[in-house]
Amino acid sequence: MLNTVATKTTSQMPLTVRERRSAFWASSDAHNPNGYMVYNHTLIPSTFGEAEQQYYHLKSAVQLWDVGCERQIELVGPDAAKLVQMSTPRDISQMTHDRCFYIPTVDGKGHMTNDPVLLRLDEDRFWVSISNSDLMLYYKGIAAALNLKVEVFEPAVSPLAIQGPKADELAARVWGGKIRDLRFFRHMRVDVNGTQMILARSGFSTQGGFELYFEGNKDGDVVWNQLMEAGRDLDVRASAPHQSERIESGMLSFLADITFDMTPFEAGLGSLCETERDIGCLGWAALREKREPDRQLRPIEIAGDGLPPQGEFWSVIADGRPVGRISSSCRAYSFDCNAAIGLIDRSHWSPGTALEILTSDGLREATVKEKFWGRF
Template structure:
């Protein structure tokens, strides 16, 4: 069927749905600094993230999962826009944006943080990089934080400058990532601690390397300055170093992040959810005892005292395999039922290749979030049984990403 025939068929009435519609490539949407480089590897599907085209997979998300778990992978994550906060009051201002106590964040350290609104809702969940006493980057998830932060700054009376830096990250992830990074930066890259960063000069390119990633596997992110100029050159440099190790270019591996308990903003967390509902109201993530009066502190204090009515639970889901989440198999959240009553929704779900069953997160009433609670989930193939289980589903202590690198060899799959 030609494209014109498809268009005519769609206008011909119900039953003419195109199951895999294209995404339009045109100037209005932004391109990552690595857009033209990553296209050379055969992008099969894009989504739009921070108003920017984002490669989601390259044809086989399951093969990409195994490449990540057993080898080394390269990701175009230039969609993670960097909000740069500088100026004499940058520390005080940034500390006001997040519930974590940034007096406990050293220069050269990274933190996973929430940005919360006045009602305690989660506006974004970036990785924060502290580059200097009054110099921060917020590596954003998908929401318009630049405009929000500028609005907050305008009314704060603080002396800060907030810009979107010309910085683009790529991720190098998997058990062989250390060897690839050592081939590029030298063996001292092994000494970068978990959620720490280091600056490098690489053939005239300025980069910051951090021990972070969206995988819960061993891995790094490379943040390139002057990315609009040097993006393709950095990509080619990393690819050349990775090819001898069997590097694969992949999209964000949602099967692995769901296994690991990593949340996706817009799905599992939104401005309508708060840290206590998603099980991240810990004192280290939401420090209500700190001196700083961060945005949302009063609301989160009240929520903690009163308790929450719902909670994001881990669930095992029966029925046929649900797909990879990254393949368009989960267009909407799945309704959760208890008897004849709809009680919540599954926000992310997939078939886990290593666990060999369906897993996901379900936002349900607190009384139905206890381990062992039986539920029903309405999937595309019908209503199937489900049960609440502990999350994360794999490696709950994060031993894998925290372990030290061993120069000269990779970590065997059995060690995962």
Template sequence: MFKQIQPVEFVVMPVASTGGASEFRQSMTPHPLVYQELPHEPHFGIYNGRLRSLFYAKADMETLYWQLRRQVMMSHTGELPTEIRGPDAERMLNRVFTRDVSKVRVGRCSYQIACYPDGGTVMDGVLMRLDEDRFWYVQSDGEFYGWLRAQAEGYNVEVFQPGIWVSQVQGPRSLDVLNAVADDGLPERFRYFDIAHIHIDGQPVVITRTGFTNELGWEFYLEPGADVFAIGERIMEAGNVYNMLTTPAEVTNARRIEGGLLFAGTDFDDTVTPFEAGFGAMVDLNKGDFVGREALLKADPRQRTWGLTCATGTPRHGDGLAQNAQAAGRVTSAAWSPTLECGIGIIRLNNPELSPGAELEVLCTDGAMHPAAVCELPFYDKAGDIPRGRATLETPAVVA
């Protein structure tokens, strides 16, 4: 049985699928393809000031999960793109982010994090280099736009929100769907973290080989002026061959936890350094100055964020970790994993000396403490073969 995650990552807001549709359109900001979700009676939450479906009243979550893992699913997200363009765009972004932006070639994406001067982690997201002096930064949930604009002072650069919406098509048949919907078929070169410019039903569309599920997949970006209905309907039509449906956060949340993908504001915040969050490989202290570098040079480099497995229950979000009856840390995200057939979580430990293999107890959704074990992230597919298209669910060596 699929265990429902606790909706800690959103403010839950039920919305009716009939009369409520027109009502929330007047007061909230829904994804332009939200109509594709309404037959499932979605319950919505706020993500970057946008509506994002949390779960469906008329859908079996485990069925949707296995459809994602075995076939293909589409998800309409609340990710928020910001455009940075101008002669100083690269130089300004190098000041903001902890990795060297000059190494990101045109047509490529890069996972980038930003810090405050004290070394606390502000935001994570995907930086897309569309041209030498034009970028999109697609952030996860949280306040970052104002900070980014403030950092632009003194640079010959524009920072603005272009009004783009992001959806993702994920799963082992996702590239088959792309081949069917792209007017000219699959892009000739479309590697993991590549950007491509295609046409769908005659409409120009930017796509990337990225996603928030750790499955093979791609994301598409709906710009102002595009015929959103034509694009959305064409993709859904092609996906029908594989029984593709839309999927809510509850399903993608379970998969992103399995994949070790952290959620901003939940798995880390501005009180956590990149090292504590497990982002150490994303920090290049030798690239030159950036916001937070001086603090990170003096920071404890030890990691405190890990995975947790529990064979007998689903961990509860919060300060429910213990070792030898003493508080040991916090569960920051949790779900039931149908693939591993156990409860899983992302945790932040109080003691940086604890590491994978440590035995703990965790408070679970049944209100009782259960034995659990600390493990590395991701929980399986540690080489990232699945999103790179080198392995599938059925590959015997993938799950370990």
């Protein structure tokens, strides 16, 4: 997570109209979060309760997350698909109208600008659900420079995540059993109190669940309360994406694990890049020259007891010299170890390689792992 504000009451925070709130802000905030963050210019609760307890609850029950900070960029018009394709090396030509694609977006030099989820709503209509960086001006600039026939704007959409192994049961109680058949990274329309809205099988955890793309700024509390009431016996709780669960599962955080100086290949997203043929991505030629990276993200296990809080990159050392950086770290409670995500030089990224990590409380021994702990 980024930009967490450690306070128990929003009255302690310097708020202005620039810190936007989602349609679920009031409902989520009423559950007494103990931390907040600003993400995509949007204020959301970021932590609830004791970290380890919330971690195990996510893995055993069901949680509601206000993720209205996942802002949407809508592209609609005859050139909408062309404009999306110009921004990403992932081929979207065969994307059907019920699909969600995780896409790396890049600039003309092949460096990453975001790692959003792309939803195709119609032949000429897309939502780009962005991570924590501004991307809309990039689309607007290209569209204006090339005089493309496309509108680019931010719709009033606030995603609400329903995550955990009991998410299917909760969603089925509210929207019917048909949602159980919804495949991963597919979406469908469901009736939300008389309005058809998009429900996608997706979310920033590996515990399973959905994201409801709630449209409008009113009555978010109505659907929140409906879900809370329907899931009372399922132990549904308000919460937020969990740092430990996402790190042990290898879920990347933009501006932390992925930075603007990295390519998709360095981020381990090379399988999402079409480099054999020119599909219209502005960074295509540059990416072809960068297919063999000299550094790449790797799972790193750090020895010892729990780690200190991490507020900066930690240096990775081997043979007395820097060979990378740690961008995210945590205690992986289910695996009784310290898990981390590191950008490691090719010379030292093989599984089993011994490393040292210069943490904020001193050197720790570490090892490159073959895969992330939460991946099966």
